[in-house]
Amino acid sequence: MKVNKLNIVIVLGLIAIIGILVAQLLWTRQAYTLEEKKFSQKAHIALLEVAKKLYEGVNNELPSENPVQKISNDYYIVNVNNDFEPEILEYYLKTEFEKINITTDFEYAMYNCQSDEMVYGNYISLSSKSKTKQSVYFPKHKNLVYYFAIRFPNETSYLFSSMKFWFVLSFALIVILLVYVYSIFTLLQQKKYSELQRDFINNMTHEFKTPLSSILIASNYLVKQEQVKTDEKLEKYAQIIISQSNKLNNHIEKILNIAKSDNSPLALDKRPTNVVSVIRGVIENVLLKYPQSNVQIDNHSRDYYIEADEFHFTNLVYNLIDNSVKYCEGRPEIMIRMSEEGQTLKIECIDNGIGISRKDISFIFDKFYRIPSTKSNEVNGFGLGLYYVKKICNLHHWKINARNNPDKGITITLLIPKK
Known part of the structure; x- marks a missing residue:
């Protein structure tokens, strides 16, 4: 039943992320279409202003019909029934495009009625990336006498550059989807x-x-x-x-x-527990097993009470002291020190054992982990003692850590909230 629920959650999560990704891609496509329309409108307005300026100072009036025609996505022609100079046209184009914030490169050409072909093509680079001249070719259009044509060769890349946020968001969603799939795959493998x-x-x-x-x-x-x-x-x-x-x-x-x-999680029977009494009882049992050991309590003759499962807390203390005795090459000298830090009881188990290397000390609470050493080979065990200690601490919501002593041995510290 639990596996079925997990599979349902995984499938629903995958469907949700794929749905969000598809929606994001559709929104990105819609945003590109809107940007394309916006660019086309801006180009129409700019070219219409250029046509108006070319009519200024002459007797001819601007025709009632829109002189600007869009032939393709990046190609426009402007019908002007009036002769004009190329230099003036180029100046007006640059000025109007700058006003309306069109910053992409463009190329233009004019129709010559004498030669019946498009002449005087020029490539105008508004960016600092490309300043090289490029060849310009424009097809001739019927029924038009005085007109010029404009082409934006980099319109697609220009529109894409204005949509960086959309592409970054889409890429982020794709990465999230891949991470989710990889995490689920890893989770299932680990579970297996x-x-x-x-x-x-x-x-x-x-x-x-x-x-x-x-x-x-x-x-x-x-x-x-x-x-x-x-x-x-x-x-x-x-x-x-x-x-x-x-x-x-x-x-x-x-x-x-x-x-x-x-x-299945352990069921704890938490009751007020006398810490000193439990530790003294454990020390008596340890000394019966290891009579050559010296285990002492340093608590200034005070009693401390905590909310704990006495059975598991006793096993926890026994495992700590038993480990300290086992991993000692000489006579075991173990000090159990207790002190108060605000509302927290601090219990330290300080030994004079062989110590632990810095690279291994973070793994001592892992299941089945045993530090590779000569002493570890001599001591029987499965690497479960400190794992059990860590598990009991987690169930009680206590904190535990280990550190090497400056001279010899290690200190395992237990932080227990007082109640």
Whole structure:
């Protein structure tokens, strides 16, 4: 059901973005058409003003019909029943185009009734990009005696340049669509890999638990036999089997719990919890397991209370201290320091371990991540301890970070809002 909902959301989002993109392209096309009409109107007005100026100072009157005719998108002819000089025409064209803000290049030619052909063509560059002369050819038109023709060779590029905003917006929408498609593809791939990983972990751990249970049952039965009890070596070996089997069973349970919590969120039972009491209880258990360790609390004999799930908070503290003991080459010296910063309780776990390289310290809370080192190869584990710690912090909305100490070891800091 969840997959179907996800697919529906993906399809609807894709349809919406494609619809917006199609609408944007249609608007861009409409905007180009409007710009083309606007340019044509401006050209008509300018050429009509030129025709009026050519009639000034002569007895002939401007004809009632519009002398300006648009032959094609970029080609215009102006019928003027009056003789005029090319220099004057060019001056009027430049002046009127400048007034009406037509800044693209143009070329013009005049009809010579004596030679019955278009003569005196010239290319006028209004931009600083091209100043070279170009050849000009205009076809002759019937039933016209005194007229001139105008062509705008760069009209299309000129119109496109005036629509930069529309093209930038269209390009941005295309990029958004591509990013959306790529993100969805990546999301589905990650979801697929996550499901495969979770299924593999569940199958692997369940397959391990069956023979492990048999080993534990057989080992517990074996250690009770009289032959084993009377033989010191056999009893020692049997206890090693039981101890290591229990350790492996704990690892499998931890993997199963992590996989279960990834599939469905953990339900927290938050209650007022005495932080110092929990940490002292954890330290007692750690010292039973690692009697050579030195773990102390520095809190100035104060009690702090927070809203937390006591079970998971206890496991969190145990994982932090247990990691500090494991990754220490000499005698473990661990200090749990607590202090208040406004309405926040700050808990620091400071050790004298081997430390972590700067490039690896940001990955220590990732699932299955283990820092490649000689000590890591000696310590058994799956890289789930600190991942579990980070997950519990996120569920409680706490902050956690790690940093290297100036001399030796690392400090893991926990920031907990007080209530």
